[in-house]
Amino acid sequence: MSLLKVEGLSKHYEGRHSLLERMTGRPHTVVRAVNDIDLSVEKGEILGLIGESGCGKSTLGRAILRLHEPTKGKVTFDGTDVTALDAAQMKAMRRRMQIIFQDPYASLNPRRTVAEIVGLPLRLHGLARTEAEVREKVAAICARVGLKPGQLDRYPHQFSGGQRQRIGIARALVSHPEFIVCDEPVSALDVSIQAQIIALLLELKREMGLTYLFISHDISVIGYLADRVAVMYLGEIVEMGPVEQVLANPRHPYTQSLMSAVPEVDHAGRRKRVRLTGDLPSPLKPPSGCKFHTRCPLATEACARTAPKTETVGPGHSAACLRLAENLSLLDEVPA
Amino acid sequence: MTMTADTPAASESIFRRNLSNFAANRLAMACGLIVVLFAVMAVFAPWIAPHDPNETDLFRRLQPPAWIAGGEWSFVLGCDALGRDILSRIIYGARISIFIGLAVILVATTVGILAGLAAGYLRGWVDVVISRLVDILLGFPYLIFAIGLMAMMGPGLWNIILALAYKEWVIPARVVRGETLVTRELEYVEAARALGASRTHIMLREILPNVLSPVIVVATIRMAHVIILEASLSFLGLGVQPPTASWGSMVSDGRAFILEAWWVSTFPGLAILLLVLAINVASQGLRDAFDPRFSE
Amino acid sequence: MTDALLEVRGLRTVFETRAGRVCAVDGVDVEVRRGECLGIVGESGSGKSVTFASVMGLVRAPGRVEGGTVLFDGRDLRALTPAGMRAVRGRDIAMTMQDALTALNPALTVGEQIAEVLEAHDETLPARGAARRAAIRKTSVDMLGLVGIPSAETRLKQYPHEFSGGMRQRIMIAIALACRPKLLIADEPTTALDVTIQAQVLELISDIRARLGMSVALITHDLGVVAEHCDRVMVMYAGQVVEEGPTAEVIGAPRHPYTQGLLASIPRPGLRGQPIHPIEGQVPDLIDLPPQCRFYSRCAQRRDACLAPVDMRAAGPLRRARCILIGEDEA
DSSP: OEEEEEEEEEEEEEEOOOHHHTTOOOOOOEEEEEEEEEEEEOTOOOEEEEEEESSSSHHHHHHHHSOOOEEEEEETTTTTGGGOHHHHHHHHHHEEEEEEOTTTTTTTTTTSSSHHHHHHHHHHOOSSSSSSHHHHHHHHHHHHHOGGGGGTTOOOGGGGHHHHHHHHHHHHHHOOOOOOEESSTTTTTHHHHHHHHHHHHHHHHHHHHHHEEEEESSSSHHHOSSEEEEEEEETTEEEEHHHHHHHHHOSSHOOOOOHHHHHHSSSTTTTTOOOSSSSOOTTSSOSSTTTTTTTTTTTTTHHHHHHOOEEEETTEEEEETTGGGGOOOOOOOOEE | OOOOOOOOOSSOOOHHHHHHHHHHHHHHHHHHHHHEEEEEEEEEEHHHOSOOOOOOOOOGGOOOOOOOHHHHGGGGGOOOOOOOBBBHHHHHHHHHHHHHHHHHHHHHHHHHHHHHIIIIOHHHHHHHHHHHHHHHHHOOOOHHHHHHHHHHHHHOHHHHHHHHTTTTTTHHHHHHHHHHHHTTHEEEEEEHHHOOOHHHHHIIIHHHHHHHHHHHHHHHHHHHHHHHHHHHHHHHOOOSOTSSSOOOHHHHGGGGGGTOOOHHHHHHHHHHHHHHHHHHOOOHHHOOOHOOOOOO | TTEEEEEEEEEEEEETTTEEEEEEEEEEEEEEEOOOOEEOOTTTTTTTTHHHHTTTTTOOOTTTEEEEEEETTTEEGSOOHHHHHHBBTTTEEEEEOOOOHSSSSSSHHHHHHHHHHHHHHOSOOOOHHHHHHHHHHHHHHHHHHHHHOHHHHHHTTEEEEEEEHHHHHHHHHHHHTTTTSSSEEESSSSSSSSSHHHHHHHHHHHHHHHHHTOOOEEESSHHHHHHOOOOOEEETTTTTEEEEEHHHHHHSSSSHHHHHHHHHHHGGGGTTTOOOOOOSSOOOBTTTTSSSOOOOOOTTTOGGGGOOOOHHHHOOTEEEEEEEEHHHHHO
16 A cells, blocks of 8 residues: 555646635636646655756655645545644654755744754653753764754754755654655755765665655656656656656657757767747646647647547556657657 | 765754844844943943932033033033933933833743743633633723823832733733744644653743743833823823933923923933834844745 | 967955955966856855956956956956947857846836947947938847847837846847857856756857857856856865866866865765765864965864965866875876
8 A cells, every 4th residue: 555645636736816806706716726636655765756946846846745735636644644643643643754855944944953943752742751862862863964063052053955854854854754845955055065965865865664755847857766657747747657767758749858958978968859839837727638738749630629648658657648658759769 | 975965064053043134234233222221321320420410400400412512521512490300310211211121021921921831732711711812902092091090009110010011911911822823733743742842841841942032022022102102101100210311201391491492302202212113123123034935 | 379269377366354354266277268158156155256257347446456468359358448348248248147147137128128239349339310220220120139039020019028037148148249249258157047948048159150250258056057168167265276177188187186076076966875075174263374275274184285375287288186195197
């Protein structure tokens, strides 16, 4: 059984309306930030979630943790329907499901010391009987993530970005959770620091038997560390499957163009570039039919009318595109 | 192994750093010192004042300051229409001004912080109610309403405080609400929620410490304002009742003799000016010190 | 020598802070040749942006350019008056910023902002009147067309907030290119953008460079971007240049341990299952640095000799690197 199962999860935001607009019965504008998502994460696995800004990947991560209350759908964690829990039960559940944030500057309270920040989960959940025990557990996890004992009483502004991210990781892990949403944990860091944090996250996962939902916009990072990957576009998952398969044989034209757009050190200039025209459409007015059709080089008239269904294209590999059967690839056209 | 950490050796809190920023600003420091001097003067008035402020002496009626012919050095700033020592009355008057200023600001700031936090963090109907109340109160002309209130409740120290604080809380409430709206969206607040923290914990422990700096700055500026308002009420005869010395009523007392005995109104007026100016400059300094853009 | 458009020698820029002197740029040499795209790679604090702010005369207090020469097209830019420097900026050298939203004036339309640059620098414009306005308009429309913004006529009347992030970056490029500068300094032009948009913008820059024959200095933290778009690359670390040379050579066989570490720490799908080898530690504090190799504390190959100042050494016909190991290899 999967550790985490997400079924039909949606998060819609309603546009603000004035009283006058409501009285005149103007139709609601609804932003479908996350729309009818199904996915599951196995215990001990890293599911990579990739997409561009505004695609809803962070909202999905937060909706799973009920940091943003889902509009529809169900999240089952270890057999428990998380969406049905009351406040007290949810609080208890939060010990087991944690999140690491992108911005190491915004995610730590500037007025609290490291010891206070990392000790908070222990206090909230009564995981230590005495202050000495809090201190001891805080010191242990901080040492594990690579902070020095002398740094515990310092304030966040006294640390560099990479060290701050380590503090955020210590805070997420001190209560020994089982599942972590990693929301772009390395995107704000310098390249050499990025590698340190990725290595640390992988070590910790192995040692503590963790399961990650790893959100990123960087296909290289996902390709390196994830077991499976889900590709999001405008609130929907367009392709999902084992990383090796999806990277070797991407079936959705969006995945293909995403892969071709990443500048890579390794095979510079040897790759065909898929040029996407235009920008991400506004989620306020999503395109009809297949949401990618406005930018898709393969789009036909049918794509503007019919929304594609998710189809299985290989073992554990699925994609949602009307032209899957034709087996087209934007990347195939590379001149040898 | 040499590992160069880019962190300062000693641990220091942001608050302490702000204070040292403040200390670096000489003018603000000097003004802060003036405010402290006034406060010391108020607290130790009985020991500092050369005379009893309410002791009348009709032989000294409108006696001029010491450096003018007819003055004497034991009554440096001269005497008022009842022959009371102006310097002593100013020293005792500082008690009223500073006590009322502090009390009003303390009450208003506490209420304002709680209201602002609740409105900014809880949103929904709480925000609607508080925000509308703020809007309504802001529409009231301050002094006219205070005068009406005083007329209704009658004079008295606590009534003055109430009449001045009834809408003073609106200012910190608006500041806190605005800051809270920004802070609640920051990831560390979300992190606290993700850890299972309660709303009270988030409001008081995560958000409050981070919205406090602007409130402190606003509170000092408003304190100067409240001192002027109190003086205005006393000037109109609605403040502290005679014979208690109050700067506002002293200015008012001297009005009738302004041509022949300018010192009766002028010195208490200067005291108001000096204290208010000092508070304002000091709070400017506080604002600069607390503004993160000025600290590296 | 003749083909160098920009030639910087021994540039030194310091910032006086309360904590001490920060030497953000310490003896940096840069050469941008005519028509080439030079990539400048480094992490935050490496001094890559400050170097070019110094070249442009845009370093603000408490920062100060302390030494070095900046020759542009044979002229010494550091000897110019502020007015002389203003004439160079925008006309001969143009710069685009990372954050297009804050770099554009929100209160002016895009057309007005392009016109502003033309008014200031374009001497070929008719003196005044309708002819001048028409010329400005025509150039503006051409510029938007050049950067691939459709329906330029209407777009000129819009404000920056009416454009998406990628479009704003294009507009900034259009403004930068309005006077056909000889050198475009692009400071992290795509960092704030999504990959698919990033690809568009980078291709646009390469494309325009080829068409206008200008030089580009591309400041970035992304070695991938450099690999795909730059002829030569210069790697900076803690205020110094540590390695430079033709892109393919530097990336194919890096000589400096920092460049090697940087390349080894990029996660790639090809390395799945293998541990990555991050560079341990962090960039040293730039305040009162000892005169040793700046990478010493993080270098896996450090030795006692590294505690003395290290100069750039030739590491091949077109390459240089700042590491004592380089002489030894050859020996």
